[in-house]
Each structure stands twice: as C-alpha cells, then as structure tokens.
Amino acid sequence: MLKFFVDKVNFDMYNGKSVVMIIKLNDVLSVPDKAVEEDIELDFDSINIRGFDCAIKDATSLHYKLVNLGDNRCHIMIRCDLTIAVPCDRCLEDVDIPISIDYNEALNVSDDEDNQDLDDISYIREYQLDINMLIYEEVSLKLPMKILCKDDCLGICPVCGVNRNIKECTCDRKVPDPRMADALDMINDFFKEV
Numbered sequence: 001m002l003k004f005f006v007d008k009v010n011f012d013m014y015n016g017k018s019v020v021m022i023i024k025l026n027d028v029l030s031v032p033d034k035a036v037e038e039d040i041e042l043d044f045d046s047i048n049i050r051g052f053d054c055a056i057k058d059a060t061s062l063h064y065k066l067v068n069l070g071d072n073r074c075h076i077m078i079r080c081d082l083t084i085a086v087p088c089d090r091c092l093e094d095v096d097i098p099i100s101i102d103y104n105e106a107l108n109v110s111d112d113e114d115n116q117d118l119d120d121i122s123y124i125r126e127y128q129l130d131i132n133m134l135i136y137e138e139v140s141l142k143l144p145m146k147i148l149c150k151d152d153c154l155g156i157c158p159v160c161g162v163n164r165n166i167k168e169c170t171c172d173r174k175v176p177d178p179r180m181a182d183a184l185d186m187i188n189d190f191f192k193e194v
C-alpha cells in the first residue's frame, strides 16, 4: 500500500516544475503505535539555490520512517544523500556539493494554534509532510556559506568577463592581486544581502 501520494502543484523553488511529494501523517497518527517505513525516489532533478537552477547529479533513494508517539506527536526520520551542482561564487563554474540529509525529529504535528513545534517549520501543514519542501530547507541549511571551485579561484574578469582560471586577459582591473579575492568576496556578499 502506498503511504504517500504525489500531487501536482507549481513550486517556485523547483523552478516551476510540477513536483510535490506529500506524506499523509494521518495514516500513521490514526492508529496507536503505528510505524511506517519506506524508500521513495525523488521525482525532481534540479533545485533552486540562491537564484540558480542547480542540477541534482546524484541522489540515493529517500528513506523515511514515521512512528506514532500518541497525542498528535510523530517521530519523523528521513535519510537521503544528494550531490548538487552549485555555481562557484567567483567564476560560476559548477561545483559538486555532497549533502547528507539525516532528519530526526519528534514533533507535535497538530494544527492547533498554540502548537509551538511547527512555529519554524513550513513543511508540515494539515497533517501532511511535504518532502520536497523539507529537502529544500535541509539543503539550504547544510550548504556551505561560501562555494568555491578551488580556494584560489581567480573568478571572472569584471572588465571582459572571461573565466580567469581558464584564460588570462590583459584588462586593467582595480584589484589585480588574487590574494585580494577574499576581500572582493566580502564586498560581493555585502551587496548580495542589500
């Protein structure tokens, strides 16, 4: 018996693709002490990270286990390993970033207004667990702050636009010393946040 259903709704964070995987928690919570455990395949192949459409290059099956703890409490365990191609902060070449999702939470999943367990959680509503949203949030949390193809990536020339790791150019740049790259990153990060 399938413990989840697949619904079709547009989702910005999956780049407008019609993919939503929902697990109905009621199936577990309606039976005392019930536990369900299953492997499912992810049905999306890219994810929107920092405004980029990032390909999921490799992903294990997603393993989940739900246990009814009583009183609307559910123990949720989710495991999945992903490799995502994310652009380098300096040169925009893809960097393979491995992400291990190992989610393990016991939560009150009721819709009661005073249920504080769901205050900071967007992926559980109306006794439904949105797997895609959970993955999106876990990936966002686990991504490194700075993504570089290599520590001494020379980045893109701000004048002519060439990838300076691949090609030299003779442009007159304000900051010719690659040791200044960290300072440039900080300035870029600052403007990204404004």
Ligand SMILES: [Zn+2]
Residues within 6 Å of the ligand: 088, 089, 090, 091, 092, 093, 148, 149, 150, 153, 154, 155
């Ligand atoms: Zn780079």
Ligand SMILES: [Zn+2]
Residues within 6 Å of the ligand: 157, 158, 159, 160, 161, 162, 169, 170, 171
């Ligand atoms: Zn140049």
